[in-house]
Amino acid sequence: MTARWEKGDEHVKLIVEGLNTNVDVFKSTMDINLDGNILMDLTAINSLDKDSVQFLNDFAQKHKAKNYSIIAASTNKIPTLKHIEIVPTVTEARDMIFMEITERELGFFGEEE
Numbered sequence: 001m002t003a004r005w006e007k008g009d010e011h012v013k014l015i016v017e018g019l020n021t022n023v024d025v026f027k028s029t030m031d032i033n034l035d036g037n038i039l040m041d042l043t044a045i046n047s048l049d050k051d052s053v054q055f056l057n058d059f060a061q062k063h064k065a066k067n068y069s070i071i072a073a074s075t076n077k078i079p080t081l082k083h084i085e086i087v088p089t090v091t092e093a094r095d096m097i098f099m100e101i102t103e104r105e106l107g108f109f110g111e112e113e
Contacts, residue, residue, distance in 0.1 A: 023051035
């Protein structure tokens, strides 16, 4: 598994590639003080290991507490990621981030959580 960051207009994108995940790669890649929306591109991953799921759920809770979005694009359903919105494509993930930014600006972000 490899992971790398790319800067987008309203977010940073974490691109994850490989057949399976490794929690240590997630930990080292996401060990930054990040204040911004995150789009995770998991479309090239076949499955997430249990430790990675736990780490990502914990990370997402902390990140959302700072009022930032974290959306993942994955062609696989990942029901164990309870704190990350999963959509099928990167384009849809970008759209979700844009909608959440708009909701935040209008004062609606986080009402249903």
